[in-house]
Amino acid sequence: MSLINVSISDVRADLIFAHEQAWSALSQPGTWWSGAQRRELAHTALLAVSENEPSPPWVAVSTVADKNLQIHFASSAAHDAVYRIARHAATLTRDWYQRITQEIEPLAFIELCGVVCTVATVSAFRRALDLGIPELEPATGGEPSRIKPANVVDATLNWVPVIAPADENAAVVQAFTAVPETNRVIWAMADAQYIPDKEMVDPHWTRGTLSRVQMELVATRVSQQRECFY
Amino acid sequence: MLSWSGTEQGLEISLEKVKNTTGGVDVSFARELVDFATAATEFDKAALTAARNNLINIAGLAVAIDASAVIANFEMMTRLADSTGARMQTEVVQDRLAVATAMGVDNVISRR
Numbered sequence: 001m002s003l004i005n006v007s008i009s010d011v012r013a014d015l016i017f018a019h020e021q022a023w024s025a026l027s028q029p030g031t032w033w034s035g036a037q038r039r040e041l042a043h044t045a046l047l048a049v050s051e052n053e054p055s056p057p058w059v060a061v062s063t064v065a066d067k068n069l070q071i072h073f074a075s076s077a078a079h080d081a082v083y084r085i086a087r088h089a090a091t092l093t094r095d096w097y098q099r100i101t102q103e104i105e106p107l108a109f110i111e112l113c114g115v116v117c118t119v120a121t122v123s124a125f126r127r128a129l130d131l132g133i134p135e136l137e138p139a140t141g142g143e144p145s146r147i148k149p150a151n152v153v154d155a156t157l158n159w160v161p162v163i164a165p166a167d168e169n170a171a172v173v174q175a176f177t178a179v180p181e182t183n184r185v186i187w188a189m190a191d192a193q194y195i196p197d198k199e200m201v202d203p204h205w206t207r208g209t210l211s212r213v214q215m216e217l218v219a220t221r222v223s224q225q226r227e228c229f230y
Numbered sequence: 231m232l233s234w235s236g237t238e239q240g241l242e243i244s245l246e247k248v249k250n251t252t253g254g255v256d257v258s259f260a261r262e263l264v265d266f267a268t269a270a271t272e273f274d275k276a277a278l279t280a281a282r283n284n285l286i287n288i289a290g291l292a293v294a295i296d297a298s299a300v301i302a303n304f305e306m307m308t309r310l311a312d313s314t315g316a317r318m319q320t321e322v323v324q325d326r327l328a329v330a331t332a333m334g335v336d337n338v339i340s341r342r
Binding site for chain 1: 257258259260263264266267268270271272273278279282283286287290291292293294295296297298299300301302303304305306307308309310311312313314315316317318319
């Protein structure tokens with residue numbers, strides 16, 4: 001069998017665009033974190049998803065000397081949370097969430113989760129095709145917008161607050177809604193990577209490559225590997 | 231979603247076999263897709279290279295790229311779900327418990 005090299009030019013333009021937009025945003029001011037903070041947290045997430053021998057979930061990674069984390073702009077608690085979500089997400093509990101949100105405001109926590117999700121998805125795609133992980137861009141200056149939507153409410157189906165009305169959509173769909181820019185970036189990638197939202201109810205939808213059932217087979221295997229009950 | 235989409239297309243899906251990566255699923259390139267998804271979520275670079283080449287050779291580059299995109303999507307969605315405490319309504323969990331058991335995820339910590 002011959003070794004086949006994949007090039008970024010082989011990838012669909014819409015997928016490249018969604019990834020580039022999300023990756024670039026990692027170094028730009030967000031809603032609750034500055035560009036320098038977001039970039040630094042993304043760096044920790046990259047470490048977490050790429051280590052052959054990760055710190056165990058019960059260890060605060062910021063206390064591990066040989067990790068050489070860059071902790072200059074965001075708190076140690078934020079870095080610890082990022083590492084835990086990026087590498088040990090299935091071990092998270094409500095108690096953990098309640099502890100972390102005593103140190104990180106819930107809406108800032110949601111944005112932090114979005115940083116991890118962006119790093120995890122782009123790096124997984126690149127790694128699967130041996131394309132190499134792009135460098136994080138230099139941080140852009142400026143303050144986070146700190147714009148809080150007016151209708152943020154508690155939810156039953158998530159730990160995190162969501163935009164009202166709560167629990168009318170699936171928990172994963174409403175999870176990031178209280179930070180609209182994070183929500184937009186994540187779902188733009190989901191549309192390009194998986195299935196456009198409006199096509200989700202069609203079991204026969206396809207891009208002409210994978211059938212819907214083939215996509216779900218892959219999705220099921222990844223979810224099982226990550227021990228994700230949802 | 232796998233069971234649903236398979237049923238809608240008249241395909242037989244054994245979740246037990248998906249869990250154990252033993253193939254036996256009546257879907258084109260099932261064995262290669264599951265092997266690729268497995269290797270992409272582990273840390274054996276040689277196994278990943280082999281699984282990727284195998285999938286490209288048998289199904290084509292475009293299929294491998296889109297399979298990588300789905301893998302990437304669920305590396306994202308599993309973290310989104312678990313970090314935000316996403317859960318299904320009790321009645322939905324009851325409906326799907328047999329599926330979760332077949333996949334071996336009925337007793338994971340992330341069940342909430």
